[in-house]
Amino acid sequence: MVEAEQPSTARMIDYWLGGEHHAAVDVAAATAFEGAYGPCAPVFRELRAFLGRAVRSMVADGMDSFLVFGAGVPTRGNVHEVAAEASVLYTDVDPVTIRLGQRILAGSDRAGYGFGDATDIGTVDPAQLHRFVPGWGRRPVGVVFLGVAAFLDDETVARTLDEVYAAAAPGSRLAVDFDGTDLAAYPQALAMMGPAYRMREPAVMRSLLGRWVPTGEGIVPVARWRPEGEPVAVPDAFHGGVAVRAD
Numbered sequence: 001m002v003e004a005e006q007p008s009t010a011r012m013i014d015y016w017l018g019g020e021h022h023a024a025v026d027v028a029a030a031t032a033f034e035g036a037y038g039p040c041a042p043v044f045r046e047l048r049a050f051l052g053r054a055v056r057s058m059v060a061d062g063m064d065s066f067l068v069f070g071a072g073v074p075t076r077g078n079v080h081e082v083a084a085e086a087s088v089l090y091t092d093v094d095p096v097t098i099r100l101g102q103r104i105l106a107g108s109d110r111a112g113y114g115f116g117d118a119t120d121i122g123t124v125d126p127a128q129l130h131r132f133v134p135g136w137g138r139r140p141v142g143v144v145f146l147g148v149a150a151f152l153d154d155e156t157v158a159r160t161l162d163e164v165y166a167a168a169a170p171g172s173r174l175a176v177d178f179d180g181t182d183l184a185a186y187p188q189a190l191a192m193m194g195p196a197y198r199m200r201e202p203a204v205m206r207s208l209l210g211r212w213v214p215t216g217e218g219i220v221p222v223a224r225w226r227p228e229g230e231p232v233a234v235p236d237a238f239h240g241g242v243a244v245r246a247d
């Protein structure tokens, strides 16, 4: 259990995933949100399963190191647990989350955690980048951008993804998700998301990718991105996919 005075979306997700890295305030916030929306655990379990499928696809395409933005809690099927041979740098802007992540990963020689503002990749510590994402900008890597776009406006998402595109080597992969318009039907839950929160239509999501080229599936409800068997029946809250930095 964690001690915290303010809830965090990252630790609420840990709670919904059945993890152990959350505080009483996170459980209270998660319970209040579910009161306004409905059960969230199945939705976030499927979102994490999508992360797993996306990361495995990137490993199959040759990615052996990953840079993760807005990483949240590095457990419960997060990137280094899926890509068991890869090296991974998790980044976030929230100091409590960063300290928690550093504690969880203490002793790991292939996964680290540090500050990184997704909207300014220059804020990632070059020494950590060099250590955990060797050859950044010179060899293809996986970039994970999940759970972040929903809290940025369109102009910022488009600019950020374009900057990552320019910085990453050709052949790099991007896993990305966006929030659909599901919450529009739940005004109380929507109000709990705060003023920065952005719902988006699929056509807007695709346009924000700019030069990144989605794989054939495109950007789709995450349960329908390369499902293993029948897609899990959950609300289409999150849309996502994998895109390639062309040569």
Ligand SMILES: C[S@@+](CC[C@H](N)C(=O)[O-])C[C@H]1O[C@@H](n2cnc3c(N)ncnc32)[C@H](O)[C@@H]1O
Pocket (backbone or CB within 6 Å): 009, 010, 013, 069, 070, 071, 072, 073, 091, 092, 093, 094, 097, 116, 117, 118, 119, 146, 147, 148, 151
């Ligand atoms: C909804 S959580 C998602 C956590 C994780 N990616 C997941 O999918 O479970 C969003 C995370 O993004 C972080 N965050 C918000 N704005 C950010 C920014 N500009 N750069 C990096 N991280 C950010 C928050 O601190 C939080 O940990």
